[in-house]
């Protein structure tokens with residue numbers, strides 16, 4: 001069994017009866033190319049899906065797993081396939097940017113000047129209190145990311 005098939009097996013995909021409820025109930029699939037059943041089935045049959053963009057369209061909401069009448073946990077398979085994708089150098093630039101932001105500011109999606117302006121118009125502080133405004137806490141975030149090697153891993157895979 002190759003690593004792709006192994007990732008698919010993590011979801012108990014062999015119990016799948018092809019009813020399609022996972023794909024039909026996927027909120028992300030309505031807006032993207034993600035087809036949950038097809039993706040996991042392709043992996044189950046050994047096709048390399050680690051370079052498919054739709055692998056990253058899943059929001060891990062678990063709706064598919066909750067709807068499955070056979071208890072197939074498609075999300076587990078998708079997460080394992082993503083892990084494999086990263087190790088193979090397939091990691092979307094947009095996600096890498098969010099992680100770089102997290103490392104540098106403590107916030108994956110820092111406030112834009114436009115949002116800061118709106119906040120001040122409606123009477124909120126321009127900058128909400130978070131890690132980005134606390135040097136000590138930010139250094140802890142950086143240390144954690146350094147120790148785990150997470151940043152190094154995704155930087156090597158980002159493209």
Ligand code: SF4
Nearest residue numbers: 026058059061062064
């Ligand atoms: S967990 Fe992913 S694949 Fe499943 S329904 Fe949510 S977005 Fe779709």
Ligand code: SF4
Nearest residue numbers: 016017019020022068
């Ligand atoms: S909902 Fe479950 S049984 Fe139905 S197609 Fe999806 S994985 Fe297979």
